Amino acid sequence: MAVNSPKHSQDPKYQIGTPENKRFLDLSRDNLIAFGRRFPAVDGSSYWLGDDGTPWADRNRATWITCRMTHVYSLATLMGVDGAAELVDDGVRGLRDALHDDENDGWYAEITPRICHMPSKQAYAHAFVLLAASSALLAGRPGARELLDQAQHVYLTRFWDDEIGLSVDTWNTEFTELDTYRGLNANMHSVEACLAVADVTGDDSWRERAGRIVGHVLTWAEENDWRIPEHFDSDWKPLLEFNADKPDDQFKPYGATPGHGIEWARLITQYALSVYGKSGVLDGDGRKYLDVAEHLFNRAVEDAWDADGAPGIVYTTDWEGKPVVHDRMHWTLAEGVNTAATLFHVAGRQEYADWYATFLEYIDTYLMDRVNGSWFHQLDRTNKPIDTVWPGKSDLYHATQAMMIPLRDPALSIAPATKKQMEEDGAAA
Structure with missing residues (x-):
């Protein structure tokens, strides 16, 4: 399942791997940390x-x-x-x-x-x-x-x-x-x-636990046409109609959450790289994880990007991919940047670099608050800030990671990847 990315600006600050992009990410990160x-x-x-x-x-x-x-x-x-x-x-x-x-x-x-x-x-x-x-x-x-x-x-x-x-x-x-x-x-x-x-x-029993969770997700995703069920009963049977009467819940929304499909795609790729990856390449046993990650990413953007005539990723869809909650949450775009960069680094396809640029341009245009700092956490379907689900700017986690993960080793969690990058920069100085 391949999805073409929409047109985006050719401004080099949005293009992965350029000096302008690194400066844009680093400055945006520093502004968040100051905020x-x-x-x-x-x-x-x-x-x-x-x-x-x-x-x-x-x-x-x-x-x-x-x-x-x-x-x-x-x-x-x-x-x-x-x-x-x-x-x-x-x-x-x-x-x-x-x-x-x-x-x-x-x-x-x-x-x-x-x-x-x-x-x-x-x-x-x-x-x-x-x-x-x-x-x-x-x-x-x-x-x-x-x-x-x-x-x-x-x-x-x-x-x-x-x-x-x-x-x-x-x-x-x-x-x-x-x-x-x-x-x-x-x-x-x-x-x-x-x-x-x-x-x-260095305790790999924790990596094994991550792998066991990922194994379940691979099955549930494929069984549901790459729209991952979110809610289950005590026997782990999917509850596909859970919270149908409260579809915009902060943590338990109804239906499929495309932003989570995107986030899972990156975590699955990170897990696979950490176990099977060699020099950032996934083949052999690791290839199935990359295949799933690409399916999840492509399903999410096909369902959720520009789904109602305006740019952005809708919060939720039903099980046929039709938008339910049209609001745009800031974290979905942050995870879009992370995952598009990761898939580009690993799969090497231009479509992921294009999505990366598309998401960054959206963030720069709609989410970054030029007056008060940080990012707006929730926009309506016309990309105007609202606060019905996420008032204020509760924390910096998603936004800061999105300004850092694209520049660092995708096989590592962000803190070890940051330490590795600082050591490499120090050795090169």
Whole structure:
């Protein structure tokens, strides 16, 4: 299934591999890192940031946002950005203290402004604790090793189902009642986290866990014409009509999520490169993973790009590929950039370089906020900013990674890839 990319500007700043493109990505990355510096609360947990980067102190402070910001500033620390290490230390402290449940173990989903703990323990958040801790450890921050040890223990004892090779989703606060819902979003970020832990620690049992999750996704994707089911019951049977009455849910939307198909394509390729890749080439046993990744990417852009007469990737579609929620979420374009670059590097086809340029031009035109900084997180079907699902600018994770992943080794998680690139640059200087 091949899909031709739409026409885009020939401006060299959008063309992968040019000096102008590198400058564009690096400057955009630096602007994002400057935008988010006010994220830590006094206890180290992360505020939800407003449109201009002002902390919204009246909103709950979430574990997943704290993890994402800790991860981003770990990347900044690895690049030698002044003041970034202290922000990582704040985040690690928040994760080890305020957001951690000392009585029952694990991490609260959120804490309120008055330090009340919101109920439930979520695999999604715990996957991000693994990611943040591994990045902070690679950046050499105090307490990161202890945080990663804690996160590994909780994930393996509470969330990882070794019998099937997938993560369960949600417990109550005390870890005594497991919800019957099973979700693929938490498993997608588990793959990201498992690969990061394996890359940072050298413990390949984590890579094997990522591979087991990926194996299931390969089957589900092919069975559903490359539109991946998101929601499942306790026996891992797809619930294709889940949330049909709430199609724009932040984390559990109805139908297929093309942005996730794109994101899965990159993670599957990264996994395959880390296991089967030689000099960035996938052949033999690794070829099937690249084939699946290309199918997922092409299905997503065929269904979702310019699906309603305007550029952008629609949030969700039904199981025939018809748009359901037409809003454009910033993270889908960020993942589009990452995946198009990765597939171009690995498959070598010009169509992926064209998609890369298309997505970057869209981001530059519609998503980058020239007045207040960072990116708008949600646009309507006419590409005007709205805030019905994602008010403000909660964190920097997707946008910052999109400005970094295209320039670095696609076989590595972004923190180890950043460290590798800095060492290579230092050796060449």
